[in-house]
Amino acid sequence: MSVETAPRRRRLEPDARRGQILACAVRLFGERPYADVSTTDVAREAGVARGLVNHYFGAKKDLYLEVVRVMVTIPEVALERLPKGDLRTRVDASVTWFLDVVSRHSTSWLAAVTARGMGGDADVERVLAEAEEVAADRMLVAVGLAGEAEHREELRGMVRAYGGLATSTAREWLQRGALTRAQVHLLLTTTLLTIVEQVIPQVIVGDDSTRPAQPAEPPA
Structure with a gap:
């Protein structure tokens, strides 16, 4: 979810040029709808030949899917940079990282999470779904629950639901201006701590009230 722009018109190594x-x-897909951006526009902005854009990313849609992916996927480096402190310290750092990234790339991030101009596209939906799964796994690592195997799918479901809250709350701040950053930070940290400290322990000990309802057996 973090991309930096390299200086233009320099001889760069392939990875740097691709980046x-x-x-x-x-930036361009964040500023304009999908239909209004061409690979020629991207090449001109990057100071390269259009063929180089196609070489690294393929067609325009492939490039767009990579833009969505990089904007919505939590990178592994974010986990590596978390402090080694207690749960509250790590939750606070995780939320701070998320808010820093979405505010730094607010226009592009909002365009990615709403898939502006590509609503309902199966490939976009696949990329967003894959990002949710990556986020679920990495959030469990961040809060120290990656090793919980017995209730893994239930915990991943809770974390995915929390991810939806995080996205919606960030949009209330960045898009609608209904909340401040401090309010979003408070809501997201408090909610995540509540899930980890109060809800998940009940799931792990097998509290029947937290288990999904089982379908009734058909009559004999």
């Missing part, structure tokens, strides 16, 4: 092109695409 430069992607950074320009992130």
Whole structure:
């Protein structure tokens, strides 16, 4: 979820050049609807030939899908940079990282999570769904629950639901201006701590009230 723009018109290594092109695409797709951005526009912005854009990313849609992916996927490096403190310290750092990233790339992030101009596209939905799964796994690592195997799917479901809350709350701040950053931070940290400290322990000990209802057996 973090892309930096490299200086233009320099001889760069392939990875750096690819990153430069992607950074320009992130910005352009954030500023304009999908239909209004071409690979020629991206190439011009990056200072490269259009063929190089196609070489690294394929067609325009492939490039767009990569933009969405990079904007909505939590990178592994975010986990590596979390402090080694207690749960509250790690939750606070996780929320701070998320808010820093979405505010730094607010226009591009909002365009990605709403898939502006591509609503209902199966490939976009697949990328968003994959990002949710990655986020679920990495959030469990962040809160120290990656090793909980017996209730893993239930915990991943809770974390996915929390991810939906995080996205909606960030939009209330960035898009609608209904909340301040401090209010969003408070809501997200308090909610995540409540889930980890109060809800998940009940699931792990097998409290029947937290278990999904089982379908009734058909009559004999």
